[in-house]
Amino acid sequence: MKAVHFGAGNIGRGFIGLLLSQSGYEVTFVDVNEKMVHELRERGEYTVTLASEGRETVTVNNVTALSSASQEEEVMLAVANAHLITTAVGVSVLKHIAGVIAQGVALRVADSSAPLHIIACENAIGGSAQLKELVYARLDEETRSKADKTIAFPNAAVDRIVPIQQHRDILKVVVEPFHEWVVDSSQMIPGYHQIKGVHYVDNLEPYIERKLFTVNTGHCSAAYLGYLRGWETIQQAMEDEELTASVREVLEETGELLVQKHGFDRKEHGKYIDKILERFRNPALTDEVSRVGRSPIRKLSPGDRLVSPAMQAYERGLGFSALARSMAGALLFDVMEDPEAAELQASVAKAGARASLAKYTGIPPGHKIHELVLKHYDELKRVNELKLLNVLKQA
Ligand SMILES: NC(=O)c1ccc[n+]([C@@H]2O[C@H](COP(=O)([O-])OP(=O)(O)OC[C@H]3O[C@@H](n4cnc5c(N)ncnc54)[C@H](O)[C@@H]3O)[C@@H](O)[C@H]2O)c1
Numbered sequence: 001m002k003a004v005h006f007g008a009g010n011i012g013r014g015f016i017g018l019l020l021s022q023s024g025y026e027v028t029f030v031d032v033n034e035k036m037v038h039e040l041r042e043r044g045e046y047t048v049t050l051a052s053e054g055r056e057t058v059t060v061n062n063v064t065a066l067s068s069a070s071q072e073e074e075v076m077l078a079v080a081n082a083h084l085i086t087t088a089v090g091v092s093v094l095k096h097i098a099g100v101i102a103q104g105v106a107l108r109v110a111d112s113s114a115p116l117h118i119i120a121c122e123n124a125i126g127g128s129a130q131l132k133e134l135v136y137a138r139l140d141e142e143t144r145s146k147a148d149k150t151i152a153f154p155n156a157a158v159d160r161i162v163p164i165q166q167h168r169d170i171l172k173v174v175v176e177p178f179h180e181w182v183v184d185s186s187q188m189i190p191g192y193h194q195i196k197g198v199h200y201v202d203n204l205e206p207y208i209e210r211k212l213f214t215v216n217t218g219h220c221s222a223a224y225l226g227y228l229r230g231w232e233t234i235q236q237a238m239e240d241e242e243l244t245a246s247v248r249e250v251l252e253e254t255g256e257l258l259v260q261k262h263g264f265d266r267k268e269h270g271k272y273i274d275k276i277l278e279r280f281r282n283p284a285l286t287d288e289v290s291r292v293g294r295s296p297i298r299k300l301s302p303g304d305r306l307v308s309p310a311m312q313a314y315e316r317g318l319g320f321s322a323l324a325r326s327m328a329g330a331l332l333f334d335v336m337e338d339p340e341a342a343e344l345q346a347s348v349a350k351a352g353a354r355a356s357l358a359k360y361t362g363i364p365p366g367h368k369i370h371e372l373v374l375k376h377y378d379e380l381k382r383v384n385e386l387k388l389l390n391v392l393k394q395a
């Protein structure tokens with residue numbers, strides 16, 4: 001069985017490629033990183049080490065790679081002949097891979113009715129549905145109707161913390177022991193081959209919202225508030241008790257929403273929150289706040305981990321103040337090497353925080369959430385400026 005996986009990055013190698021290989025797939029990674037592609041092709045294997053006491057290491061074999069920059073034809077053929085396609089490139093990169101996937105799909109459905117599942121393993125609600133839209137926009141009507149019968153794009157939720165890797169061996173990846181990959185089986189073609197370790201469910205929404213609004217909402221809150229307090233890693237930030245208490249407040253807000261909306265057991269959800277805070281603390285990982293807070297415009301977008309739960313909480317008459325504080329933190333995340341942070345900062349400098357907040361979150365001025373974010377923004381900014389002043393005075 002052949003799987004094509006787009007994105008040989010941290011989660012691609014550290015989780016998706018690992019599970020696919022262990023399930024008997026020959027995995028072809030597709031990436032723009034030529035060095036990574038070269039090494040994967042040359043060696044055909046790499047290692048994954050668990051960030052835990054035993055530091056258990058497994059070798060992932062039966063892998064190869066293609067370059068999406070210089071081997072477009074080969075990638076298209078690989079897509080046309082695959083049994084499964086997965087992605088972990090970042091949700092905003094899906095538009096760049098949709099073209100070659102569409103070409104492969106067109107070639108495939110022209111003379112084959114073999115089923116194909118395409119699963120986007122990105123941190124987003126409806127990631128595969130977004131990819132389907134991008135792919136379908138590049139197909140003619142006849143190909144679309146053939147694809148409707150044999151190609152499925154089930155949505156998924158993917159959870160495993162994989163920080164940026166800094167090893168001499170560029171293929172090596174160190175991951176946290178915990179992992180969860182949930183796929184929406186109601187969107188799959190009957191008779192599909194099960195991937196070992198994947199949890200198939202017929203209603204993904206509770207799973208993806210629980211993951212995104214707990215793991216990722218908590219994570220970016222720790223990153224944004226931690227960054228303002230001078231911490232470089234999530235592990236340092238999580239040693240800061242005041243900060244951890246703020247992150248917990250955020251998770252209590254999203255927790256209340258999740259319990260009320262999806263009927264999760266309150267006590268069990270409390271344990272889920274505790275476990276996630278523990279995962280953030282994992283001393284065997286070094287996860288930079290710049291990675292976890294990356295792409296603040298995406299993280300402030302209406303369907304993502306901050307605005308979506310805040311709006312849903314507001315609509316249900318629940319609390320959203322801690323979520324508003326995290327949004328304010330995102331507005332102050334001035335890591336200028338991050339293109340989205342640079343764009344956001346330029347927007348705030350030119351148009352002001354109010355206009356930028358409305359532009360990127362879609363929450364209009366005058367809305368309760370909007371006003372609360374601005375209040376937190378002014379407070380966080382003032383505290384930050386005072387701190388800076390004290391540092392300068394002491395220097
Ligand atoms: N790292 C994690 O902890 C984690 C966990 C769960 C989900 N995710 C999600 O997985 C996705 C990838 O995250 P990551 O941390 O692995 O990032 P990453 O930057 O390590 O990996 C992304 C990979 O995609 C490649 N890429 C970029 N453009 C490409 C293109 N046009 N064609 C092919 N490959 C391309 C990059 O070169 C890189 O190797 C994101 O959506 C992220 O939210 C990450």
Ligand SMILES: O=P(O)(O)OC[C@@H](O)[C@@H](O)[C@H](O)[C@H](O)CO
Pocket residue numbers: 123158159160161162215216219220291292293294295
């Ligand atoms: O990948 P992002 O930018 O959406 O979010 C950053 C981290 O929160 C994320 O990568 C987590 O480590 C991951 O989602 C854990 O499952």
